[in-house]
Amino acid sequence: MTDPHSGSFRKRISRRGFLAASLLLSTGRARAEAPTPLTFDTLYSEFGVRGLVFSPIVKASAGRAVSIVGYMAPPLKAEAAFFVLTREPLAICPFCQSDADWPSDIVVVRLAAASAIVSAGTRVTVTGRLEVGSAVDPDTGFVSQLRIVDAQYRRGP
DSSP states (O other), rough: OOOSSSHHHHHSSHHHHHHHHHHHHHHHHTTTOOEEEEEESEEEEEEEEEEEEHHHHHHHHSEEEEEEEEEEOOSSEEEEEEEEESSSSOOOOOOOOOOGOTTTTTEEEEEEEEEOOOOOOOOEEEEEEEEEEEEEEETTTOEEEEEEEEEEEEOOO
């Protein structure tokens, strides 16, 4: 066992090594921070001549971990890697032809891994990384304005 007062111990734990380890630990803490909670009421700040305007909290949360509570829209298939989260339970799938028609009360959720989808109308809490801006899904062709990616969900609020 190495004596902490011996020279070999001091050589192994240098000042530079200590600072590097401290930086790594602080970076790890930042990643473990709680996700920013969003609601459907906080997604957009206004509706102007150019359409919906993202709220300051959405703009500030782009690329960061967020959480939001809503309802799964009826899925296209029983097990999928994505679903649509809605403010209210829906009886039909809310996909749009264009992002110009994008409703203010849905968010596309791309799961970290394919998962069985719960029945439509089930309230869920989604956590993942927020992507902001128009995008076309290469697999489905669906257009979205907001996406939560690398997501997980759980039943209930």
